[in-house]
Amino acid sequence: MTYIKPIFRHPLLPKNKVGFTKKDYEGAISTLCAGCGHDSISAAIIQACFEMSVEPHKLAKISGIGCSSKTPTYFLGNSHGFNSVHGRMPSVTTGANMANRDLIYLGVSGDGDTASIGMGQFVHAVRRNVNMVYIVMNNGCYGLTKGQDSATADFGSISKASKTPSPFQGIDLVGLAMEMGATFVARSFSGDKSQLVPLIKAGMSHPGFAFIDCISPCVTFNNNKGSTKSYSYVRAHNEATSLLDFVPEEKEITMEYEEGASKEVVLHDGSVLLLKKLAPEWDPSDRLSAFSKVQEAKASGEILTGLLYIDLESKELHDLFGTTDTPLNTLREKELCPGSEALEVINAGRR
Amino acid sequence: MNTKTINDMVIRFANVNGSGSASANDMFAKSVFRMGIPVSPKNIFPSNIQGLPTWFDVRISEKGYLGRREGIDVLVAVNPATMKKDIESVLPGGYLIYDSSKVLHEDYIREGIHYIGIPMMAMVMEHYSVPRLQQLFKNMVYVGALIALLDMEMEVTRNIVKETFAKKEKLVPPNFQALDLGYNYAKENYDCPINFCVKRADKIGNKIMMEGNAAIGLGAVYGGATVMAWYPITPSTSVAKAFETYCKKLRIDPQTGKKNYAFVQSEDELAAIGMVIGAAWNGARAFTATSGPGVSLMSEFIGLAYFAEIPAVIVNVQRGGPSTGMPTRTQQPDILSSAYASHGDTKHMLLFPSTPAECFEFTAQAFDLADYFQTPVFIMSDLDLGMNEHLSPPLKWDDSRKYNLGKVMSAEDLETKEFGRYLDVDGDGVCYRTIPGTHPTKGSFFTRGTSRDEYAQYSENGQVYVNVVNRISKKWQTAKSHVPAPEFYQKENESKQGIVFFGTTTYAALEAMDILEGHGRKWDAMRVRAFPFNQEVADFIASHEKVFVIEQNKDAQFRSLLINELEVNPKKLEPVLVYDGKPITATAIIDKLMN
Numbered sequence: 041m042t043y044i045k046p047i048f049r050h051p052l053l054p055k056n057k058v059g060f061t062k063k064d065y066e067g068a069i070s071t072l073c074a075g076c077g078h079d080s081i082s083a084a085i086i087q088a089c090f091e092m093s094v095e096p097h098k099l100a101k102i103s104g105i106g107c108s109s110k111t112p113t114y115f116l117g118n119s120h121g122f123n124s125v126h127g128r129m130p131s132v133t134t135g136a137n138m139a140n141r142d143l144i145y146l147g148v149s150g151d152g153d154t155a156s157i158g159m160g161q162f163v164h165a166v167r168r169n170v171n172m173v174y175i176v177m178n179n180g181c182y183g184l185t186k187g188q189d190s191a192t193a194d195f196g197s198i199s200k201a202s203k204t205p206s207p208f209q210g211i212d213l214v215g216l217a218m219e220m221g222a223t224f225v226a227r228s229f230s231g232d233k234s235q236l237v238p239l240i241k242a243g244m245s246h247p248g249f250a251f252i253d254c255i256s257p258c259v260t261f262n263n264n265k266g267s268t269k270s271y272s273y274v275r276a277h278n279e280a281t282s283l284l285d286f287v288p289e290e291k292e293i294t295m296e297y298e299e300g301a302s303k304e305v306v307l308h309d310g311s312v313l314l315l316k317k318l319a320p321e322w323d324p325s326d327r328l329s330a331f332s333k334v335q336e337a338k339a340s341g342e343i344l345t346g347l348l349y350i351d352l353e354s355k356e357l358h359d360l361f362g363t364t365d366t367p368l369n370t371l372r373e374k375e376l377c378p379g380s381e382a383l384e385v386i387n388a389g390r391r
Numbered sequence: 392m393n394t395k396t397i398n399d400m401v402i403r404f405a406n407v408n409g410s411g412s413a414s415a416n417d418m419f420a421k422s423v424f425r426m427g428i429p430v431s432p433k434n435i436f437p438s439n440i441q442g443l444p445t446w447f448d449v450r451i452s453e454k455g456y457l458g459r460r461e462g463i464d465v466l467v468a469v470n471p472a473t474m475k476k477d478i479e480s481v482l483p484g485g486y487l488i489y490d491s492s493k494v495l496h497e498d499y500i501r502e503g504i505h506y507i508g509i510p511m512m513a514m515v516m517e518h519y520s521v522p523r524l525q526q527l528f529k530n531m532v533y534v535g536a537l538i539a540l541l542d543m544e545m546e547v548t549r550n551i552v553k554e555t556f557a558k559k560e561k562l563v564p565p566n567f568q569a570l571d572l573g574y575n576y577a578k579e580n581y582d583c584p585i586n587f588c589v590k591r592a593d594k595i596g597n598k599i600m601m602e603g604n605a606a607i608g609l610g611a612v613y614g615g616a617t618v619m620a621w622y623p624i625t626p627s628t629s630v631a632k633a634f635e636t637y638c639k640k641l642r643i644d645p646q647t648g649k650k651n652y653a654f655v656q657s658e659d660e661l662a663a664i665g666m667v668i669g670a671a672w673n674g675a676r677a678f679t680a681t682s683g684p685g686v687s688l689m690s691e692f693i694g695l696a697y698f699a700e701i702p703a704v705i706v707n708v709q710r711g712g713p714s715t716g717m718p719t720r721t722q723q724p725d726i727l728s729s730a731y732a733s734h735g736d737t738k739h740m741l742l743f744p745s746t747p748a749e750c751f752e753f754t755a756q757a758f759d760l761a762d763y764f765q766t767p768v769f770i771m772s773d774l775d776l777g778m779n780e781h782l783s784p785p786l787k788w789d790d791s792r793k794y795n796l797g798k799v800m801s802a803e804d805l806e807t808k809e810f811g812r813y814l815d816v817d818g819d820g821v822c823y824r825t826i827p828g829t830h831p832t833k834g835s836f837f838t839r840g841t842s843r844d845e846y847a848q849y850s851e852n853g854q855v856y857v858n859v860v861n862r863i864s865k866k867w868q869t870a871k872s873h874v875p876a877p878e879f880y881q882k883e884n885e886s887k888q889g890i891v892f893f894g895t896t897t898y899a900a901l902e903a904m905d906i907l908e909g910h911g912r913k914w915d916a917m918r919v920r921a922f923p924f925n926q927e928v929a930d931f932i933a934s935h936e937k938v939f940v941i942e943q944n945k946d947a948q949f950r951s952l953l954i955n956e957l958e959v960n961p962k963k964l965e966p967v968l969v970y971d972g973k974p975i976t977a978t979a980i981i982d983k984l985m986n
């Protein structure tokens with residue numbers, strides 16, 4: 041059976057700058073479990089794209105395999121999407137990005153998809169600074185294969201499927217991304233839309249790899265007592281680093297914060313991320329300070345959320361390669377084929 | 392008393408790898424080529440960078456036999472470690488050229504061959520002071536000696552030296568000097584020419600010498616590839632190298648100096664093929680080059696591309712077995728694993744080039760086929776073709792040629808026509824696709840594996856799946872008349888028995904046929920150039936009582952593919968197999984055919 045929503049547009053639905061209503065950014069009806077954190081993240085993506093006035097065809101959504109990787113069907117129905125293979129979303133997105141540097145690439149993955157089978161591709165996409173937003177819907181388990189512990193399950197955390205405390209240290213994807221030199225690192229929570237939406241928007245404005253590790257409880261297999269990825273646990277331990285507001289380039293900044301406690305991060309495309317910092321000694325554009333803050337929080341069992349690090353000098357892969365500004369997928373014989381004369385010269389050199 | 396053998400010999404250079412011998416050996420082979428005589432050099436090398444034995448066999452054949460031949464006529468033995476075995480490979484009446492700076496140990500003395508000592512090391516020590524240069528010039532000394540001994544034209548080699556060092560002119564005079572040292576010593580101390588000599592001929596025409604891998608890299612440039620993703624693996628690495636080198640020359644935007652290509656060395660083969668698929672999905676021509684182990688790693692993705700119907704060009708430069716050792720030897724061992732790569736009911740197009748000219752042409756064509764049929768296409772080369780220089784017709788390009796990007800809908804098409812990603816509108820099994828970014832509200836779809844209907848909507852309905860795979864089979868049928876047709880070597884079938892071969896096996900097979908024809912035995916022959924097999928392939932097999940299938944692997948994989956795909960009675964297909972890692976010889980084929 042297919043899940044297509046009836047098309048019904050309220051004539052009075054507000055339109056964004058490019059003439060689309062929020063409905064235009066929705067997808068098919070979700071088939072995930074009711075209450076699954078992943079659906080909230082889909083909603084945040086819809087909200088962010090609507091508010092950012094993204095033209096739907098100028099965005100490509102790509103995923104691996106898992107409950108999380110199914111979500112691209114449930115948002116941005118007017119965008120091209122690609123449900124690839126387990127753990128390999130980064131390479132598919134890298135290739136797609138090489139073909140056309142002008143689109144926004146939204147990669148969606150799970151913690152199994154990223155931290156286990158796809159770990160290799162993940163760190164290399166970070167290292168290459170592929171221009172994309174990379175969201176991990178992190179529930180500490182393999183939802184789609186019925187709840188086995190994933191590599192991000194915290195030490196001692198107990199899931200419904202395993203019933204015993206995890207004997208291994210959980211992989212901290214945020215710390216790992218920073219270690220690999222990621223140029224935009226954030227952590228958020230599916231239940232905190234007010235933080236997640238501006239983060240997604242900022243990620244789309246960032247020229248390079250924008251990583252968002254989003255804790256997203258699996259209500260069916262890992263939302264129990266003893267799990268560190270449950271709604272209640274995350275709510276109790278969430279330590280937001282800042283309150284966020286994303287201001288597009290052409291808008292005036294109206295929000296006001298106390299001096300010293302706020303920071304404006306001017307993104308590459310001119311838009312501004314306003315951070316109301318909750319920890320005054322911390323500077324998200326300073327890698328060392330960000331790194332130590334993340335480590336400290338980890339040691340004390342806090343879940344640090346917000347924009348944790350941003351490199352304002354980020355150069356994305358095309359700039360590192362020196363590729364032409366024109367999308368490669370639009371080049372044809374004229375630009376690509378050197379012709380018979382050049383071939384004769386090559387032949388002559390081989391005689 | 393001996394009559395001289397002209398333009399028909401095998402010269403073996405037994406070297407240590409990393410000693411700089413390759414460049415001198417290449418210059419020797421090129422000198423023969425420039426003198427108008429067909430030549431086929433083959434490098435036999437270890438999986439190592441320095442210090443292990445390598446052999447470089449140069450076959451010279453005025454008749455144009457370019458396959459490998461057993462038996463060495465002239466051995467240049469400069470590797471003490473393998474000397475004993477090397478000497479055994481010299482045919483009776485043959486020659487051993489050795490470094491006589493030290494006395495030759497009596498173990499190395501053998502009846503029935505000639506010994507020619509050249510004090511190579513002593514001479515270079517006398518004339519050059521830097522040890523590294525001594526080593527390099529020692530190689531040029533034996534080339535100089537060979538020029539005298541075989542009665543070749545010094546001027547030809549000197550010109551090659553000049554071209555080689557055009558950018559390092561300082562190196563020309565000492566190279567000339569080294570050539571002269573060897574040349575003069577041989578002239579003064581031995582009867583020149585020896586019983587083998589190389590005489591100018593006119594058998595080359597407009598042919599070129601090129602490595603298959605270089606031709607593939609260049610074919611990808613001409614074929615419009617803009618994204619290459621790859622992971623280093625012998626013997627395919629030089630495809631990537633060639634693509635990048637030619638791109639740097641031919642693909643730089645004249646206005647901005649920026650690159651009209653992306654060249655990504657990926658973290659492994661899984662990522663390489665993932666990038667290719669992502670790029671092709673997004674409308675760029677993309678390819679990867681790898682060998683058997685890489686294809687194994689790519690398998691899952693190849694299946695996805697097949698079912699999601701995404702173009703991908705995969706160059707498989709085949710080599711022997713897993714791990715190390717055999718991998719620097721040649722074979723054709725991936726026929727079945729490439730044809731049926733991945734899970735589910737998959738089948739892939741294979742192209743079998745046998746010359747650099749075909750490597751070039753088939754690569755360019757592979758992009759058209761992949762785009763048109765929206766499926767992976769393999770170019771099945773091998774180490775022998777890829778890494779050795781081969782005599783080849785020149786590369787050709789017709790400037791009026793247009794890329795066939797297949798059925799891609801534009802924004803205007805989407806305004807006027809119905810779009811269903813997997814609708815078989817034209818009845819040939821090939822559907823229309825859209826590229827992301829084309830139209831603001833029309834033509835977007837969700838790409839996934841098998842579970843989707845004609846409008847790309849998710850479905851787990853069995854009948855929907857059956858429809859998908861049946862339509863893909865139709866595409867496969869259509870492809871049969873689009874892939875390169877086989878080549879035949881007779882106007883009409885004449886014999887009851889036929890022979891079939893493909894790729895590099897062609898060289899030895901043609902030589903075997905020629906020799907047998909000289910003995911009054913003529914076989915009809917067919918060189919297959921692609922899978923799916925065209926109708927002509929089926930017809931050829933049907934019209935012969937027995938068909939010998941010659942290939943370079945143990946399990947007769949090509950024969951299995953014929954049996955499986957054409958439903959041929961296995962009894963009818965006789966395998967002729969060589970799988971010791973060395974290019975197949977005509978002798979091996981004749982032995983099997985005559986028994």
Ligand SMILES: Cc1ncc(C[n+]2csc(CCOP(=O)(O)OP(=O)(O)O)c2C)c(N)n1
Pocket residue numbers: 105106107108109126149150151152153154177179181182183184185190
């Ligand atoms: C190569 C391969 N191995 C195993 C699987 C089975 N599999 C499907 S989803 C999944 C785990 C998904 O976990 P995660 O990425 O965390 O996503 P979630 O379902 O938790 O959102 C696995 C192991 C597969 N699809 N492919």
Ligand code: SF4
Pocket residue numbers: 071072073075076077078107108179183184257258259260261
């Ligand atoms: S199994 Fe877990 S992750 Fe999957 S849909 Fe249900 S709640 Fe979400």
Ligand SMILES: [Mg+2]
Pocket residue numbers: 106108150151152177178179180181182183190
């Ligand atoms: Mg998970």
